[in-house]
Amino acid sequence: MATLTLNNVVKNFGDTQVIKGVDLEVKDQEFVVFVGPSGCGKSTLLRMIAGLESTSSGDLLIDGQRINELGPAERGLAMVFQSYALYPHMTVEDNMGFSLKLAGVSKEERRSKVLEAARILQLEPLLERKPKALSGGQRQRVAIGRAIVRNPSIFLFDEPLSNLDAALRVQMRIELARLHEELKATMIYVTHDQIEAMTMADKIVVLQGGVVEQVGSPMELYHHPRNRFVAGFIGSPKMNFLPAVAEGVGAAGVEVRLPGGGNVCVPANGEGIARDAAMELGIRPEHLELDEQGALSGRISVIERLGGQTSLYVETEGQLVTLMVDGDVAHRVGDDIRFGFAASRAHLFDADGLALESLERHPLASLTRQDNRAESKA
Amino acid sequence: MNTTTTAKTAVAPAHVSIGDVARAQRWRKVGMALLGWAVALLIFFPIFWMIITGFKTETDAVADPTLIFSPTLESYAAVQGRADYLKFALNSVAVSFGSTLLALLIAIPSAYAMAFLPTKRTKGTLLWMLSTKMLPSVGVLVPIYLIFRDVGLLDTRTGLIIVYTLMNLPIVVWMLYTFFKDLPKDILEAGRMDGAGTLQEVWYLLLPLTLPGIASTGLLSVILSWNEAFWSLNLTTSNAAPLTAYIASFSSPEGLFWAKLSAASTMAIAPILIFGWLTQKQMVRGLTFGAVK
Amino acid sequence: MIKTRASGRTVGGLRTLSLQAPAVTLLFLWMIVPLAMTLWFSLQRYNLLMPGMGGFAGLENYEFLLTDPALWSAMGTTLLLVGWVLAITVVGGTLLAVLFQQEFMGRGIARVLAISPFFVMPTVSALVWKNMMMHPSNGVLAWLSKSLGLPVIDWFSSLPLTSVIIIVAWQWLPFALLILLTAMQSLDDDQVEAARMDGAGPLAIFFYITLPHLKRAISVVIMIEMIFLLTIFAEIFVTTSGGPGLATTNLAYLIYIRALLDFDVGTASAGGVIAIILANIVAIFLVRMVAKNLEN
Numbered sequence: 005m006a007t008l009t010l011n012n013v014v015k016n017f018g019d020t021q022v023i024k025g026v027d028l029e030v031k032d033q034e035f036v037v038f039v040g041p042s043g044c045g046k047s048t049l050l051r052m053i054a055g056l057e058s059t060s061s062g063d064l065l066i067d068g069q070r071i072n073e074l075g076p077a078e079r080g081l082a083m084v085f086q087s088y089a090l091y092p093h094m095t096v097e098d099n100m101g102f103s104l105k106l107a108g109v110s111k112e113e114r115r116s117k118v119l120e121a122a123r124i125l126q127l128e129p130l131l132e133r134k135p136k137a138l139s140g141g142q143r144q145r146v147a148i149g150r151a152i153v154r155n156p157s158i159f160l161f162d163e164p165l166s167n168l169d170a171a172l173r174v175q176m177r178i179e180l181a182r183l184h185e186e187l188k189a190t191m192i193y194v195t196h197d198q199i200e201a202m203t204m205a206d207k208i209v210v211l212q213g214g215v216v217e218q219v220g221s222p223m224e225l226y227h228h229p230r231n232r233f234v235a236g237f238i239g240s241p242k243m244n245f246l247p248a249v250a251e252g253v254g255a256a257g258v259e260v261r262l263p264g265g266g267n268v269c270v271p272a273n274g275e276g277i278a279r280d281a282a283m284e285l286g287i288r289p290e291h292l293e294l295d296e297q298g299a300l301s302g303r304i305s306v307i308e309r310l311g312g313q314t315s316l317y318v319e320t321e322g323q324l325v326t327l328m329v330d331g332d333v334a335h336r337v338g339d340d341i342r343f344g345f346a347a348s349r350a351h352l353f354d355a356d357g358l359a360l361e362s363l364e365r366h367p368l369a370s371l372t373r374q375d376n377r378a379e380s381k382a
Numbered sequence: 383m384n385t386t387t388t389a390k391t392a393v394a395p396a397h398v399s400i401g402d403v404a405r406a407q408r409w410r411k412v413g414m415a416l417l418g419w420a421v422a423l424l425i426f427f428p429i430f431w432m433i434i435t436g437f438k439t440e441t442d443a444v445a446d447p448t449l450i451f452s453p454t455l456e457s458y459a460a461v462q463g464r465a466d467y468l469k470f471a472l473n474s475v476a477v478s479f480g481s482t483l484l485a486l487l488i489a490i491p492s493a494y495a496m497a498f499l500p501t502k503r504t505k506g507t508l509l510w511m512l513s514t515k516m517l518p519s520v521g522v523l524v525p526i527y528l529i530f531r532d533v534g535l536l537d538t539r540t541g542l543i544i545v546y547t548l549m550n551l552p553i554v555v556w557m558l559y560t561f562f563k564d565l566p567k568d569i570l571e572a573g574r575m576d577g578a579g580t581l582q583e584v585w586y587l588l589l590p591l592t593l594p595g596i597a598s599t600g601l602l603s604v605i606l607s608w609n610e611a612f613w614s615l616n617l618t619t620s621n622a623a624p625l626t627a628y629i630a631s632f633s634s635p636e637g638l639f640w641a642k643l644s645a646a647s648t649m650a651i652a653p654i655l656i657f658g659w660l661t662q663k664q665m666v667r668g669l670t671f672g673a674v675k
Numbered sequence: 676m677i678k679t680r681a682s683g684r685t686v687g688g689l690r691t692l693s694l695q696a697p698a699v700t701l702l703f704l705w706m707i708v709p710l711a712m713t714l715w716f717s718l719q720r721y722n723l724l725m726p727g728m729g730g731f732a733g734l735e736n737y738e739f740l741l742t743d744p745a746l747w748s749a750m751g752t753t754l755l756l757v758g759w760v761l762a763i764t765v766v767g768g769t770l771l772a773v774l775f776q777q778e779f780m781g782r783g784i785a786r787v788l789a790i791s792p793f794f795v796m797p798t799v800s801a802l803v804w805k806n807m808m809m810h811p812s813n814g815v816l817a818w819l820s821k822s823l824g825l826p827v828i829d830w831f832s833s834l835p836l837t838s839v840i841i842i843v844a845w846q847w848l849p850f851a852l853l854i855l856l857t858a859m860q861s862l863d864d865d866q867v868e869a870a871r872m873d874g875a876g877p878l879a880i881f882f883y884i885t886l887p888h889l890k891r892a893i894s895v896v897i898m899i900e901m902i903f904l905l906t907i908f909a910e911i912f913v914t915t916s917g918g919p920g921l922a923t924t925n926l927a928y929l930i931y932i933r934a935l936l937d938f939d940v941g942t943a944s945a946g947g948v949i950a951i952i953l954a955n956i957v958a959i960f961l962v963r964m965v966a967k968n969l970e971n
Contacts, residue, residue, distance in 0.1 A: 056571050077577035089568035093590045102586070103576035154576070415779035421771065422785035425848070429791055431815060432803045444813045488697045495694035504691075507699065514706045518906045518954050520930040521947035522709030524716060524940050529709075548705040555698055580690075609796035611909030616931070629798040630913050640806055640813075647799040658794035659787050666857045 006067055006080075006157035006190045007032050008053065013062035015048055015214075022048050024214040025062070030158075030192065030207075035184050038194045039201040040211035041237070046194045047162055049211070053192065054083050054160050066157060077103075082151035083160040086167065088143045090135040090150075096122075097131040100149045121152040124186065141172045148180075152187065161193040165200065177203060198238055202226070210234050227366035232284065232357035241289045241315065244325045246300075248285040248352070250277050257363060258352055260285060263321035266299030270350045272360035286351035286359075289315065289328040294335075298344025300325070304337050318343070429655075436645035443640040457645035467646060470628035474650075476539050477614075477624055478607035481546035482600050485554045488547070490596075493558035494584065498570060508559065511552040519549075519612050530617060539622045542614060546607040554603050561595025562588070598664035601657055608654050625650040710951070716944035722937075736945035746946070748921045749929040750953070756840060756925055757904045763844040764900060765893055768851025772889075773881065775852070776859050786856070790849035797846065801913035804842045805831065835915050835922040842910050847903075851896045858892030859885065898961050905954055926950045 008030040015023035023045050030036050038046040051057040053064060055076035064071050071079050091099050098105075100121060101114045109117075122128045125145045135143055144164060151159055161180075165173045181204055184191055195201055201208050202222045210217040210225065210233075218230040222238075229235035235243050248260040251267060253274035260283060261267055270285070277283070292300075302320035309331065316327040318341065327343060335341060352360040423430075435443050437453040461467050496504050526545070527536070535541030565588070573587045589596070611626040618627055629650055632643045658665075720732040740746050775786050792800060808814050809830035817827045830838040862885065870880050906927045911917055917924035917932065924932070930950065934943030 054575065056574070076571075076574045081575070083572070083575050085568045085572060087566060087568045089566065089572035091569060091572070091587060091591075102573075106577045106582055106586075150572075150576070411777075411779060414774070414777040415781070418774055418777065418779050418782060418785050421774060422789040425845070426788040426791055427815075428800070428803050428808055428845070429795060431807055432799075435807060447815050447818045488701065491694040492698035495691040499691040499694070501691050507695065511698070511702055513958050514702050515902050517706060517710070518927065518947075518950045520906060520908075520927040521951040521954070522713055523930065524934050524944050524947060525709040525712035527934070528712070528940070548701060551698060551702055551705075605794060609794075611797050611912070612906065612927070615909065615912060626796050626798045626909065629796070629802060630909070632802055643802060643806070647802065651795050651799055654796075655791060655794045659791070662787070662790060662853060663857075666853045 008158060008190065008192070009063075009065040009068070010053075011063040011065070013049070013052065013064065014060045015045075015052060015057065016060045022214050023052070023060075026211075026214075026216055028209060028216070028219065030190060033188050033190055035181075035191045035193065035204055035206045036209060037201040037205035037207070038192065038209045038211060039196065039198055039237070040217075042196055044211040045214040046196075046209075046211045050083075050160055050162055050192060050194045053158075054081055055079050056083075077106075080157045081160055082154045082156035082158075083162065084144075084147045084151050084164045086163040088135075088147040088164075088167075090143055090146055092135050094134070095131065096127060096133050096135070096138070096146050096149075099135065099146055100153045103150070103154045117153050117155075118149075121149040124152065124183070125149045140168050141176065144168065144176060145179075148183070157190065159187075159189055159191040161191065163195055164193075165195070166197070173200075180204060198240065202238070208238075210237060212237075221369070221371060223366070223371050224369045227369050228359070228362055229286075229351065230359055232286070232353045232359070235286050235351055235353070235359065239288055241326050241328065243286045243288050243351075244292070245353075246285045246287070246320075246323070246325070248283045250274070250279055250281040250283055252279060253277055257347070258283075258360065260352065262299055263323070264299075264301055266344075268299055268347050268350065270347050270352050270360075271363040272352050273363060274352075274360060277354065277360070282355060284353040284357075286353060287345050287349060289326040291345050291349035292325070292327040292329075292343050293345065294327070294329060294333065294341060295344040296342055298342040300344060301340065301342045304335055304339050304341060307335070307337055316341075429651075432644045433648050434644075435641055436648045438641050438644075440639055440641045443644070457639075457641040458649075460642050461646045461649065466628065467649075470623060470625050471649070473539060473542075473618075473622055474608055474624035474626075477542045477546060477622070478604045480539070480543040481550065481607050482554075482603040484543065484547045485550050485603055486558075486596065486600055489551060489554040489558050490584075493555050493562050494588065496555075496559050497562035497565075498567075508556065511555055515549075515552045523612075523616060527616065535617075537618045537621045537623075541617055542622055542624070545613045545617065546610065549610070549613070550603045550606055553606070554599055557599040557602065558592075558596065561592045561599070564595070565591055594664055598661050601661050602665050605654050605658060713944045713947045713951070716940050717948050719941050719944075721940040721944075732941055736941045737948075740942055740945050740949065745921055745924070745929060746949070749924050749926045752836065752921070752923065753905065753925040753927075753953075755836065756843065756907060757901065759840045760844045760847060760904055761897060761900060763840070764847045764851040765896060767844075767848050768855050768896065769886075769889065769893070771848070771852045772855035772859050773885070775856055790853050792846050793849040793853070795846070797909040798913050800846055801842055801910040804838075804845070805914045809838055831915055832919060835919060839907075839910055839914060839923050842914070843904070843907060846910075847900055850900065854896050855889055855892050858889050862888050901957060901961060905957065926953070 008028075010026050010028040013023060013026045013028075014021065026049060028036075038049060040046050048057060052059050055071075055074060055078075059072050066079065091102065094102065097115075097118055100118045104114045104117060118131070119128070122131060125148060127142070127145055127149055130138060130142060130146075135146065138146065144167075147164070164180075165176050168176060177200060180193075184204075193200075193204065205222055207219060208222055208225055209219050212233055218225060218234045220228075225234055225238045229238060232245070236245070246263055248262055251259040251261050253259070254269075257269050257271035258274035258277060259267060259269045262285065268285070300320055302318040302325065304316050305319050305324070306317040308315040308317075312331045314329055314331050314333050316329060316333075316335065318325045318327060348364065351362075354360065431447075434449070436457055437455070438451050439454055439456065442451045496508060530536045530541050535544070569591070570583055570587060573583050578586060608624075609626065611630065614624050614626045615630060618624070629643075629647055632639075632646075717736055718732060718734070720730050720735070771789065775782065775789065779785075806814070808816055811817055811827055811829040811832075814830075816830070820827045828834065866884055867880060870884050875883065907925060908927045908931065911923050911925065911928050912931075915923040917928045921929075926946065927950070930943050930946040933939050933946060937943075
């Protein structure tokens with residue numbers, strides 16, 4: 005039952021502007037992920053929403069009410085910290101019940117609320133323990149439990165999984181998604197890990213240098229990145245960028261010449277693109293395929309076999325191109341290969357790094373996690 | 383351990399076997415133990431000797447040094463018998479604990495502000511505080527003496543408490559600041575998210591979590607006040623004179639009763655010595671001002 | 676990382692100010708009032724024994740002091756005392772720290788014994804050394820010399836300053852040891868093992884790895900010791916009373932003699948001002964050192 009609106013929000017630290025005017029709309033029960041490289045301002049933005057950092061200018065609104073001047077506790081939010089920030093001298097139960105104690109809630113009520121949260125997170129056997137005696141995953145759950153107990157309008161997560169090992173991280177990711185469904189709460193989640201962003205988000209906000217680069221569903225960012233930065237940041241392994249020269253613009257798209265001489269017509273809106281303009285063609289490793297007739301060629305310099313898939317790093321016209329191909333491919337280092345791609349999979353970027361609008365929208369681009377669920381139920 | 387042994391054998395000439403190396407290491411360990419204990423005992427010897435002498439008769443005390451004597455408590459009884467001793471000791475306790483409590487009370491809010499609400503001036507303020515510590519006491523002895531004389535604080539516990547509080551305040555603020563800063567910021571922020579105001583933050587989170595640090599800061603302040611001898615010798619004569627002054631009175635030639643002096647000295651330093659032993663690790667961390675982890 | 680709080684700009688600034696006010700105000704008063712008075716007295720003719728002789732003296736007191744050989748001797752003594760004690764404690768403390776870093780039987784207890792002198796009050800340690808260690812007829816050192824057939828040294832009359840230095844160094848050596856040992860324990864084992872793999876012997880490890888690692892700790896030791904050593908008083912008061920002659924009179928003790936024994940407030944204050952100036956010269960570069968440590 006909570007929406008959050010940011011209107012032209014700015015944060016200055018002394019003379020440096022770290023958040024440069026962010027507009028954002030978070031809908032009720034939405035799971036929004038802020039993602040970006042370290043130093044992009046995502047944590048600062050989260051802390052501004054939490055009230056732990058002041059907002060230099062602009063408005064923060066929860067359900068239409070301006071909250072800029074409210075203290076962190078008065079905003080009705082809960083935050084899960086990267087370090088968990090459990091109170092080391094209190095038991096799990098006291099940790100979870102601390103906010104209620106401060107609010108003057110009676111002991112019995114406190115206990116029942118803590119027990120309820122402990123049940124959801126399977127923490128019942130640990131209630132008497134101190135944080136010291138818990139594993140990383142258990143501490144993480146206590147931190148989440150502390151947030152649940154407050155029954156906040158919005159949950160804030162600041163890189164909550166980054167201190168866990170890989171296996172546990174996957175498990176917690178699933179648990180968080182389940183929790184989101186069970187609590188039906190609005191959640192804002194900060195991470196630098198694009199896999200977490202892709203798997204959990206209804207909506208991803210990509211930040212760089214204090215500026216929102218793009219907002220959209222995971223599939224939208226993957227299939228229709230707005231610019232070179234988002235294209236390179238979302239997707240793993242990273243998208244390949246090849247220099248290309250515009251040969252001609254037509255109704256079918258933009259004809260470009262690739263390094264090595266091959267030509268490709270990418271179905272994109274080439275309005276305003278002049279002939280011979282220098283551009284960049286972006287193509288994801290998983291969209292490149294071995295093809296004797298392919299537009300590109302090169303020599304394999306490194307092979308990484310993951311079993312199911314194989315990454316080929318191919319030296320092409322002085323540049324390393326990554327291919328994600330079938331696991332059983334028989335090539336060896338030093339082989340000369342030809343490879344290509346479907347033109348509809350390619351992205352074109354102009355000299356400013358902005359993506360040319362695709363002529364056809366990907367069918368899954370507007371899919372959200374909620375849609376996923378609806379389909380699976382149907 | 384494995385890696386070091388392999389590394390050593392790899393470097394050592396071929397004819398040296400692993401057994402030789404292990405034996406050499408064992409001997410090295412024994413040598414270290416002997417050296418370490420010898421040095422420790424040498425440093426501790428004057429204290430040890432003082433404690434021993436306290437259990438001797440006055441005749442034994444001035445005789446040729448020996449460890450063979452019949453121990454007696456007569457010096458302790460004699461010192462205890464002097465009504466003075468207890469008064470001096472009480473003064474020491476009152477003055478060192480009083481000034482420490484007062485210094486902590488003044489320093490905690492200040493250190494809190496510096497650690498958690500830093501401004502541009504915080505660092506400058508800290509350095510300035512420390513620099514007041516470098517103002518030599520002698521430089522200000524005369525005015526303090528005259529002020530105290532005029533307001534009747536000479537030879538009073540209150541007077542010494544005031545001086546010691548101010549004398550130790552910079553170091554107390556610094557140490558507390560160091561300990562407070564060590565507290566993960568996240569925990570206090572979590573507290574604020576949970577709705578804690580400043581007072582609750584301090585009471586429920588800061589104080590319990592930094593209690594060891596506060597205690598060791600207090601302890602150091604007690605030790606410094608307990609052992610302080612410049613102000614206590616100059617600002618007190620009899621009524622408020624603490625143990626430092628009492629012990630110093632033995633420096634005059636007519637007071638040369640070594641066994642009694644030793645007994646009194648032992649009693650004067652014992653509590654602080656034991657405190658110090660128990661808390662050395664914590665104390666050092668604060669004393670290094672966070673420059674050494 | 677820049678730290679600002681939600682309410683950092685306006686309310687927080689005020690909060691910081693009000694929370695710091697008591698400590699800052701008190702310290703400021705503690706510093707400025709006596710300082711001003713000292714300055715004022717130093718320009719006055721003011722002897723408690725001669726109440727009628729008041730009045731403005733100008734720089735007379737300074738002139739009297741600066742031409743007094745006692746002042747220069749006291750300054751020299753102060754510097755010698757501080758310098759030697761620092762040298763002994765830093766070098767000795769480093770060596771001891773290396774020793775107590777090694778693992779051996781009962782290391783914990785040996786370490787506790789070695790740091791004990793730090794907790795002993797200066798008057799006690801001075802008396803113990805004077806009467807039980809260095810006493811020419813009944814002291815342990817005299818007995819040792821006699822047993823070995825060596826001449827007995829009358830420490831306080833033939834080597835007065837050396838004696839005081841030994842006592843003070845004995846008191847402060849444990850402090851250096853404590854801090855340097857703590858610093859040494861934070862030395863990364865991997866670094867030492869890497870050096871060993873590179874073929875460094877124990878000496879090379881000490882000079883190229885350990886010592887650079889201890890730099891910060893050593894500067895802290897120097898800083899704190901200097902604060903206390905510049906005003907050494909009790910040890911001198913109890914053992915030599917500044918003598919024989921002026922042999923062990925440092926600045927602190929000289930001012931004490933002038934002020935409280937001669938009751939000459941004017942001259943004593945002038946001495947105080949000189950002591951403050953001297954301390955400030957030292958402080959300037961000490962504060963810089965700490966500031967560097969603060970950078971982290």
